[in-house]
Amino acid sequence: xxxxxxDAMGGDFGPEPIMEGLxxxxxxxxxxxxxxVGDENQLKPLIPNSLANRIEILHTTDVIxxxxxxxxxxxxxxxxxxxxxxxxxxGQADAIVSAGHSGASMSLATLRIGRIKGVSRPAxxxxxxxxxxxxxxxxxxxxxxxxxxxxxxxxxxxxQVYAQDVLQLDEPLxxxxxxxxxxxxxxxxxxxxxxxxxxxxxxxxxxxxSDVFKGTVDVVICDGFIGNILLKTAxxxxxxxxxxxxxxxxxxxxxxxxxxxxxxxxxxxKVKVDYAEYGGAPLLGVKSPVIIAHGKSNPKAIxxxxxxxxxxASSNLNNDIEEKLKHYSx
Amino acid sequence: xxxxxxDAMGGDFGPEPIMEGLxxxxxxxxxxxxxxVGDENQLKPLIPNSLANRIEILHTTDVIxxxxxxxxxxxxxxxxxxxxxxxxxxGQADAIVSAGHSGASMSLATLRIGRIKGVSRPAxxxxxxxxxxxxxxxxxxxxxxxxxxxxxxxxxxxxQVYAQDVLQLDEPLxxxxxxxxxxxxxxxxxxxxxxxxxxxxxxxxxxxxSDVFKGTVDVVICDGFIGNILLKTAxxxxxxxxxxxxxxxxxxxxxxxxxxxxxxxxxxxKVKVDYAEYGGAPLLGVKSPVIIAHGKSNPKAIxxxxxxxxxxASSNLNNDIEEKLKHYSx
Numbered sequence: 001x002x003x004x005x006x007d008a009m010g011g012d013f014g015p016e017p018i019m020e021g022l023x024x025x026x027x028x029x030x031x032x033x034x035x036x037v038g039d040e041n042q043l044k045p046l047i048p049n050s051l052a053n054r055i056e057i058l059h060t061t062d063v064i065x066x067x068x069x070x071x072x073x074x075x076x077x078x079x080x081x082x083x084x085x086x087x088x089x090x091g092q093a094d095a096i097v098s099a100g101h102s103g104a105s106m107s108l109a110t111l112r113i114g115r116i117k118g119v120s121r122p123a124x125x126x127x128x129x130x131x132x133x134x135x136x137x138x139x140x141x142x143x144x145x146x147x148x149x150x151x152x153x154x155x156x157x158x159x160q161v162y163a164q165d166v167l168q169l170d171e172p173l174x175x176x177x178x179x180x181x182x183x184x185x186x187x188x189x190x191x192x193x194x195x196x197x198x199x200x201x202x203x204x205x206x207x208x209x210s211d212v213f214k215g216t217v218d219v220v221i222c223d224g225f226i227g228n229i230l231l232k233t234a235x236x237x238x239x240x241x242x243x244x245x246x247x248x249x250x251x252x253x254x255x256x257x258x259x260x261x262x263x264x265x266x267x268x269x270k271v272k273v274d275y276a277e278y279g280g281a282p283l284l285g286v287k288s289p290v291i292i293a294h295g296k297s298n299p300k301a302i303x304x305x306x307x308x309x310x311x312x313a314s315s316n317l318n319n320d321i322e323e324k325l326k327h328y329s330x
Numbered sequence: 331x332x333x334x335x336x337d338a339m340g341g342d343f344g345p346e347p348i349m350e351g352l353x354x355x356x357x358x359x360x361x362x363x364x365x366x367v368g369d370e371n372q373l374k375p376l377i378p379n380s381l382a383n384r385i386e387i388l389h390t391t392d393v394i395x396x397x398x399x400x401x402x403x404x405x406x407x408x409x410x411x412x413x414x415x416x417x418x419x420x421g422q423a424d425a426i427v428s429a430g431h432s433g434a435s436m437s438l439a440t441l442r443i444g445r446i447k448g449v450s451r452p453a454x455x456x457x458x459x460x461x462x463x464x465x466x467x468x469x470x471x472x473x474x475x476x477x478x479x480x481x482x483x484x485x486x487x488x489x490q491v492y493a494q495d496v497l498q499l500d501e502p503l504x505x506x507x508x509x510x511x512x513x514x515x516x517x518x519x520x521x522x523x524x525x526x527x528x529x530x531x532x533x534x535x536x537x538x539x540s541d542v543f544k545g546t547v548d549v550v551i552c553d554g555f556i557g558n559i560l561l562k563t564a565x566x567x568x569x570x571x572x573x574x575x576x577x578x579x580x581x582x583x584x585x586x587x588x589x590x591x592x593x594x595x596x597x598x599x600k601v602k603v604d605y606a607e608y609g610g611a612p613l614l615g616v617k618s619p620v621i622i623a624h625g626k627s628n629p630k631a632i633x634x635x636x637x638x639x640x641x642x643a644s645s646n647l648n649n650d651i652e653e654k655l656k657h658y659s660x
Contacts, residue, residue, distance in 0.1 A: 129570070130570060131569075131570040131573035131574055145509060145516065145517040146517045146518050177559060178555075179475060179554065179555050179558035179559065180558070186475065186555075187475040187476045187553075187555045188476050190555075208558075208559070208562040208566075209558070209559040209560065209561070209562030209563030209564075209565075209566055210562040210563065210565050210566030210569065211562075211566070212563065212566060213563075213566035213567055213569070213570040214566065214570075222559075223517075224509065225508075225509050225516075225517045225520075226556060226559060228509035228510070228538075228539070229507060229508075229509065229538070229539040229552075229556060229559070229560060230539065230559060230560075230563050231539070232538040232539030232540040232541075233539030233540065233542065233543075233560050233563045233564055233567075234539075234563055234567045235539075235540050236538075236539055236540030236541070236542060236543035236544065237543055237563075237564045237567040237568055237571075238567055238571060239461075239540065239543070239544075240459070240460060240461040240543040240544070241567075241568060241571050243461035244461055
């Protein structure tokens with residue numbers, strides 16, 4: 001039976017939505033148990049009796065806040081995220097989910113759990129919605145702001161293996177984010193990365209920002225600086241369009257029928273553009289599965305993040321990443 | 331009276347939309363005359379008698395196609411874009427509008443018209459819509475894929491002067507596109523650029539991708555690689571949301587009232603996200619105003635591009651850029 005460690009206190013809204021998400025997940029999937037790391041006095045009342053035997057509590061009260069510096073994370077050995085990661089490091093849990101400080105989660109996971117052999121830098125992958133019924137995995141959206149071609153190559157290998165082993169896609173296509181589709185396009189780093197990534201099968205070459213949302217490829221590779229800008233740009237545009245629609249709606253609300261119609265459209269739109277639907281973002285390249293959920297995650301997002309952790313932990317992901325990196329470097 | 335040179339053949343749809351746009355512009359603004367560069371046999375029939383005295387034709391038939399390489403542009407001395415740029419270089423026209431090959435327009439303008447003193451690399455600026463009634467100028471969205479901090483600094487100065495002199499904004503705010511708002515965020519180049527741009531007044535520091543569409547600042551600075559990705563991402567998201575709305579509409583079209591309502595919303599939305607509304611993108615840093623319009627420009631977009639050219643040519647833009655760059659480098 002898998003055991004999932006959960007930082008139960010790190011999110012923006014305290015332990016409630018996280019514990020609620022954990023309870024949802026336990027009720028919908030009985031193949032795992034959990035260790036919730038946090039203040040026993042706060043967590044215990046949130047656990048229903050029927051699930052008491054599937055949730056252990058590891059008591060601690062220190063929480064790294066979003067405003068704290070990630071560099072202090074290593075020193076805060078009593079923090080919820082530090083203790084949750086130690087559970088995985090010591091083999092007492094198989095995977096970890098945290099909605100806390102993502103920089104702290106990332107650096108603690110990298111330093112305490114350690115990197116997979118052949119990985120220079122772990123990277124965070126996230127799923128973006130497309131107009132079709134599929135998603136695009138984009139990585140890195142984490143803290144690797146200055147990347148070499150070699151890092152992008154490793155991201156491509158890790159992303160493709162994740163798409164295959166965890167997302168269960170057949171022969172997932174990988175694209176390199178660039179300023180045009182032609183091979184001649186790119187900056188110095190991506191041009192060099194293009195040559196390296198050409199070694200792996202199902203490399204579709206350069207792709208553009210719009211391809212992420214068209215679903216042209218399954219995995220899109222970029223550095224963490226650009227990945228962040230892409231994410232924030234997408235959120236900004238979706239938000240702006242939503243506001244424009246709402247403004248116009250108010251201005252021209254001519255019938256109840258129209259309002260009913262719009263409510264349906266909005267609901268569907270929300271499901272598509274709401275990143276919480278996909279749970280969290282896996283940190284790829286560390287020796288155990290680490291899922292970084294959004295600080296504002298609702299219970300549903302936490303449940304999905306837990307399922308992602310279970311899927312990763314039940315797969316051959318990390319072995320396959322190590323094997324592939326070894327293979328391509330020959 | 332200002333004289334505007336127009337590459338009348340370079341667009342994706344031939345001379346018709348371009349000449350139609352020019353005619354619109356001439357009818358709505360009688361402070362300028364035009365030189366249309368292209369095939370006399372095709373252009374002449376498109377000019378109404380009433381405007382014959384305000385449109386000269388400079389006859390030539392060679393057109394650089396979108397699929398041609400920009401590197402050949404210098405050799406194609408009979409091409410419409412080459413000849414249009416020569417008109418400006420020789421002082422026979424005050425500004426140029428081209429909906430043709432943007433790479434060719436950019437390199438010909440830079441090499442034949444020349445750079446403003448103090449500018450290492452010209453850059454293309456474009457206006458992005460926000461949910462409020464304002465726009466954000468983003469630059470570079472051109473071909474400067476690998477930039478040093480110094481280039482970004484120059485873009486910031488040029489963008490701010492353009493916002494002031496041509497867009498007529500008071501004390502325009504400039505932001506540096508980064509992966510977070512804090513000063514500590516950024517990659518190596520943007521961190522160095524942050525220090526340089528701090529010299530200029532009304533620098534708002536780092537901004538994120540979403541700020542472009544919130545209108546947090548008036549001018550957003552990035553390199554051309556990231557600028558292209560930002561643009562394409564924005565287009566991709568807008569397009570995807572449009573498709574999702576349409577799909578849902580078909581599925582739940584329950585009343586005529588709803589359909590009428592939606593048509594209005596769509597129309598307003600289109601105006602906001604349609605880049606053609608803003609005309610073209612100015613190439614900043616060359617000695618005469620060059621406006622690069624989209625290859626698929628409709629007449630309205632061409633008219634707006636011409637008005638932009640007129641506004642630039644009537645302003646102190648290039649003198650002010652030169653002065654400011656001299657001033658800040660002291």
